[in-house]
Structures are given as C-alpha cells and as structure tokens.
Amino acid sequence: MIKLTGLVKRYPGRTVTANAVDGLDLEIPDGKLVSLLGPSGCGKTTTLRMIAGLERNDGGTIEIDNKVVSDPSRRIYLGADRRPIGIVFQSYAIWPHMTVAQNVMFPLRVGKAKVSRDEANRRALEALDMVGLADFATRPAPDLSGGQQQRVALARALVRQPKVLLLDEPLSNLDKGLRDRMRDQIREVQLQLGITTVFVTHDQDEALAISDDVVVMNYGNIVERGLPQEIYTFPRDEFTARFLGVSNSVEGIVKTVDTDGSITVDTASGTLSCVKAPNVRVGDGVSVFMRPESLRLSRKEGSWPGTVEFSIYHGDCWDYHVRVGTELMRVRVYQEKVGVAHGHPVFLTPDPEVAIVVPKRPIDAGSAAAAATA
Incomplete structure (x- = not known):
C-alpha cells in the first residue's frame, strides 16, 4: 500500500x-x-x-x-x-x-x-x-x-x-x-x-x-x-468534465427536482431534463455538460434548432459543429454522413440519461477529502 x-x-x-x-x-x-x-x-x-x-x-x-x-x-x-x-x-x-x-x-x-x-x-x-x-x-x-x-x-x-x-x-x-x-x-x-x-x-x-x-x-x-x-x-x-474533453456545456438554473433525483434545468436554449444529478436544489446555478456522442442530430424537429457550421471526418465517425443560439455544439455521429452540410438547419436532442450536471457552488472541503480516500 x-x-x-x-x-x-x-x-x-x-x-x-x-x-x-x-x-x-x-x-x-x-x-x-x-x-x-x-x-x-x-x-x-x-x-x-x-x-x-x-x-x-x-x-x-x-x-x-x-x-x-x-x-x-x-x-x-x-x-x-x-x-x-x-x-x-x-x-x-x-x-x-x-x-x-x-x-x-x-x-x-x-x-x-x-x-x-x-x-x-x-x-x-x-x-x-x-x-x-x-x-x-x-x-x-x-x-x-x-x-x-x-x-x-x-x-x-x-x-x-x-x-x-x-x-x-x-x-x-x-x-x-x-x-x-x-x-x-x-x-x-x-x-x-x-x-x-x-x-x-x-x-x-x-x-x-x-x-x-x-x-x-x-x-x-x-x-x-x-x-x-x-x-x-x-x-x-x-474541471474534470472539461479536461476529459466534454466540449458541450450550457449554463442554467435548476427548475424542478424530483424524488428520484432527476431534475429539469432552464437554459438559454430551453428546458433540459437530466436523469442523474448531484445534490442540487431548485434555484441552484448549474453547468450541464454533454458529450458529443450523447447528442442526437436530425433534420426532423427536436429539442434545439441549430445550423451546421462545418463537419470533420475522423475515419470511424463524423463530427458536426452546430451553432445553437450563441453556443457552438459538437455532435459525433458513428455512421455514414447524414446528408447535411454547411448552412443546413438541423435539430439536436440531448440524451437525459448521460447529461452531466455540475453545481456552480463550490464543493465543501469534507467532500473533497472523502473523494481523495474513496
């Protein structure tokens, strides 16, 4: 040891x-x-x-x-x-x-x-x-x-x-x-x-x-x-979320907290549901992080309307960079190109099961010490 x-x-x-x-x-x-x-x-x-x-x-x-x-x-x-x-x-x-x-x-x-x-x-x-x-x-x-x-x-x-x-x-x-x-x-x-x-x-x-x-x-x-x-x-x-490459994030305020731990968050792009959240309260400021692979891109109506700015081919996947309001979101698609190009209107739908909610308030020292010895 x-x-x-x-x-x-x-x-x-x-x-x-x-x-x-x-x-x-x-x-x-x-x-x-x-x-x-x-x-x-x-x-x-x-x-x-x-x-x-x-x-x-x-x-x-x-x-x-x-x-x-x-x-x-x-x-x-x-x-x-x-x-x-x-x-x-x-x-x-x-x-x-x-x-x-x-x-x-x-x-x-x-x-x-x-x-x-x-x-x-x-x-x-x-x-x-x-x-x-x-x-x-x-x-x-x-x-x-x-x-x-x-x-x-x-x-x-x-x-x-x-x-x-x-x-x-x-x-x-x-x-x-x-x-x-x-x-x-x-x-x-x-x-x-x-x-x-x-x-x-x-x-x-x-x-x-x-x-x-x-x-x-x-x-x-x-x-x-x-x-x-x-x-x-x-x-x-x-810090961990950003360092591990979670490039998509939106700021918001917790709107509701259910008994099962799921929450809804009001953001500039609309209301976002999150299945798993830490100990937050209604009215708390939070950051919601979404991995590129957890966003679904479609030409059919979805949660967030946006516009494709550019796409990048990686061999096993495509990365689409989509402007949603003032935010530039990165979406990863593990399939053949979905038939959208620069300037095309699209819709993004976040997966509530894997949205990462991080409170804006600082974590107390006791929690940090517990994490070190977990």
Whole structure:
C-alpha cells in the first residue's frame, strides 16, 4: 500500500500556486493500478518523484508497504535506493554500451541489492521473458525499436521484485499503435504480478484504459477520484468534465427536482431534463455538460434548432459543429454522413440519461477529502 498524508512540495519562485503539491492525501491499496491524470504543472510527476525518493517532500508523510519512508517533521528520509520501488521514466534511459540483458540486470549488480552475476542474469532473463524479450537478451540495446526499449526499461524496473511500480508517462514517446500495445502489456504484467502501481499521464484515454482508479489532479491537489467509468460518465467537477474533453456545456438554473433525483434545468436554449444529478436544489446555478456522442442530430424537429457550421471526418465517425443560439455544439455521429452540410438547419436532442450536471457552488472541503480516500 502507498499512503500519502498532507504531502507538500515547494519550489522557490513558483507563481501559479504557493506549492507544487499542496497538502495532498492519497491511499493506494495493495495490488491496484492508480493513474494520476492532469495537465502539465498539476503536480502529478512531482508526486510520483516524491514517492520514488527522487524529490524530498517539504511536508507530510509517505508510507510504502506500511513503512514511513519520508517525514520531514521526524527527520525520516529514505533515498530511492532504499525504497521498494521500480520506476520507468518517460525517456527510456537505456545504456547504449550494454546489451539488453546487461541493462536489465544492472540494478542487481550495484548497491546493497547486489547479487551474483549468475543470479542477476537468471532474474534478468525472467524479467525479459515477462515482457516478451527473452530472445533479445544478447542484442546491443540501441538495436531495439522504441517500443522494445521501453519494454527493456519495464523489465529493469521489475527485476528487483519491488513492492511498488512507478510509471512516469512511459508511453508518450511512442506512436499510437505501439502506445496502445505497450499500455495493454503494462496492464497485463501488473495484473500478473499483483504489484501496486502509480501511472502518471496527461492522456485521458491511457488513464481510463489502464486504471483501477483515476485520480484527477490540478494545482497540486486532487480534484476528484473514482473508477474510470465513473470519472468519464459522471464527473463531479467542472474541471474534470472539461479536461476529459466534454466540449458541450450550457449554463442554467435548476427548475424542478424530483424524488428520484432527476431534475429539469432552464437554459438559454430551453428546458433540459437530466436523469442523474448531484445534490442540487431548485434555484441552484448549474453547468450541464454533454458529450458529443450523447447528442442526437436530425433534420426532423427536436429539442434545439441549430445550423451546421462545418463537419470533420475522423475515419470511424463524423463530427458536426452546430451553432445553437450563441453556443457552438459538437455532435459525433458513428455512421455514414447524414446528408447535411454547411448552412443546413438541423435539430439536436440531448440524451437525459448521460447529461452531466455540475453545481456552480463550490464543493465543501469534507467532500473533497472523502473523494481523495474513496
């Protein structure tokens, strides 16, 4: 298990917020893969580096496997070499003068974890076999492709049999096809070993596909945490909704609240029904977010009249950009082009089952703390 309590990191001269990481609380259960997802500068990589022992935290505590590895208030600090972690960086950090096997066995040939050359070679071959590279053991490391080098880095991170695996945007240097395959292999290995894993990324698709839990970060702290399908389908915070690419939103006032939790919202485009809503009251200001695929486009009369401004072909779908009043809505259609072009009048009908309602009033601190440990 990883437990972070009140974690703080300060950088002198930082102007965006006082702290790069600002009192963060997070628990990651044994055997789970948790993604830290957020934009550049949100504190996700700094958090990972503090877990690894590559950065010293200025406040708070870090526990790994029920042992405190850093607590400035008690002058406790174990360096990276004394923590039960393996780490894979964004850059492969493969040594070009070594073979594949020599790269992987290196952590076993230095420091207090040093073992015999025969034992190091045996364990290196086991790790390479786990990532499908046992047949490449004697090759010079630079002869491998980018995807293969990243698998070498993963094998090297696992060769010491760590309690925790830390992955700092490990897929960002790969092309899309390799990225998808490598992502799936990381998840397969993680499940096979049952190793507690922290995966840092700014890519929502990676986080949603690979994680047991997704932790959304911004300004050095947690915005919200949840299962991938929960975070994607019903984010509880406006920042999360926008960061996860929910491009359509309307502002409104709650008109009615039914006993089953469904509500109606008065917007500039008309009244909108929403089946699932958070704890809101009549008269509350809300933002209603709608994913492009949850809007139905038709030339027959529907909820919102609009005009097509342009369309974009993506291969498996079309995106239509439709002007509704003062708002430009994006609609995704997974079928052949529906026969509308620039300037055509159309109607949009939102799906009330998947409309995302986010209150405009701030969420209280207790709710935020509960989300961090959920």
